[in-house]
Amino acid sequence: MLQTRKHEQKMQAWLQGLNMGGGHMRGNYDQTFVVYGAVFLPNATQTKITEINYGGKILLPTSALDLLLRLNIEYPMLFKLTNMPAQRVTHCGVLEFSAPEGQAILPQWMMQQLGLTDGDTVRVESATVPKATFAKLKPMSLEFLNITNPRAFLEVELRKYACLTKNDLIPTSYAGQTLEFLVVDVKPANSVCIIECDVNLDFDAPEGYVEQPRSVAPSVNVKPPAPPASAFLGAGQATAGTGSTATTTSVFGGAGRRLDGKKKPTSSVSLCSEGTTGASTSDAAAVANDLPAIPPVVVNEDYKAGRVSFIRYDYKRVDVLEKELREREANQKSQPSKLFQGSNRTLRGAR
Incomplete structure (x- = not known):
């Protein structure tokens, strides 16, 4: 009986130290868990593993939910993860309270960001971060340029994340491949909440992208020379010029004639x-x-912008x-022939 009373007194002192009021403890959530990747989750399917790895939320045990409810933590529940030996920090949300007791299931990218491996320990603290107003992301692959509408794509993918922390490297899934984005900058703080808020999203140039130099047209307006006048001569004049390949002779010039006056068909x-x-x-x-x-063609040197003249020949x-x-x-055929016209003549003289 004495030991039981001593134990009850210790429990009351512990509860008073936590400042219990109205049946709920007031304070911050702060626990340490052993971390594992999504593949170590009992009865995990491939769909569940993909959901965890391509998101910014972790899995905690059921006991953590009980303590969070008693601590009256604000919603949405956001947490600060710290790798104590390396002093590396990031922020996240919670997906489910279905992890084994004493363990926390983290996405693979988050473990790499914190420098953790399976079996290491991580400190999980409740956190309050401001709503995001601005975020700048840098694609880490040139495949980003193949996305038709990147803003609509990220609007869907970022719903899987609760927080964005500066210098985090977050993955997304697009057409069966992984596209990573580096969080270059966020405002108004280094860690922001992106749940139910309007974010002004900006993109940096993709990693490895080289902008092609633009060809600048010369500033001096050089007018082309006018074409030679021979290009505009009539067909008759062109054939009569020196450029004609066929040479004709003037000897016996003319056309053939028939004795009956008819033209050659x-x-x-x-x-x-x-x-x-x-x-x-x-x-x-x-x-x-x-x-x-x-x-x-005559070049008009006094041309003024806004007036165009079209010459019709x-x-x-x-x-x-x-x-x-x-x-x-047809007119020539209808007229009588004037060939062999005149009066008859004889050698003896006129009749």
């Missing part, structure tokens, strides 16, 4: 290129010689020229 009239069925080259050359010469289409040629030939 020809095929359909056309101004097509050589090798096609059409009018004779002499007929095509006659029409080509009638084409007006197009004047050369007086020319006819090929089909129109062919029609005119056919009409001209």
Whole structure:
């Protein structure tokens, strides 16, 4: 009986030291656990392991929940994790209270961030961090450039995280591959809560990205030289120039004549290129010689921005020229021939 009373007195003194009031203890949560990766969780499936590793929340035992409820911890429950020997710190939330007693299940990236291995100890403390207003992330892979809408993608992935701590390297899953982001900066503190808040998100250049140099156009406006006037001469003038490859002789020039005054029959009239069925080259050359010469282009040195002038040359289409040629030939056929006209003559003199 005496030992029982002594034990009860010790329990009352311990409770008074915790300042119990209204059936709830007031104070901060502070415990030390042995840490393990998600693969050591009993009866863990691949889906559960992926959910833990690609998020910022840990698993604690059921006894931790009982103590947190008695301590009247504010929601959402946020914790500060500290590797005491290395003095490395990060912040996180809690996913479930289903870990074995005395153990804490951490994501793999969080253990690497704290420098922990399976079986090490970590200090877990309740923490209060401000709401995030700004976050700057740096992609650690060039695969980030293949994401169509990175902001919408991170809006979904960051829901798996409760806190962001500066210099943390957090992983995300995209199209079956892992994309890591370095937390370059967060405001208004080095650790912020991103639950139910509006965050101004910014991105730094991906790791290994090299910006291509931009080609700068020369500032001096150099006008191209005007084309030669020979490029704008008519077809008839071009063929008559020195650049013509076919040389013709003027000996016995002219066209053939029949004694009955009729013209030599020809095929359909056309101004097509050589090798096609059409009018004779002499007929095509006659029409080509009638084409007006197009004047050369003159550069307007007094041009003013905002006014554009389009020059329209007086020319006819090929089909129109062919029609005119056919009409001209028809008129010539309808007129009587003037060949061998005149009165009869004899050697003896006029009759």
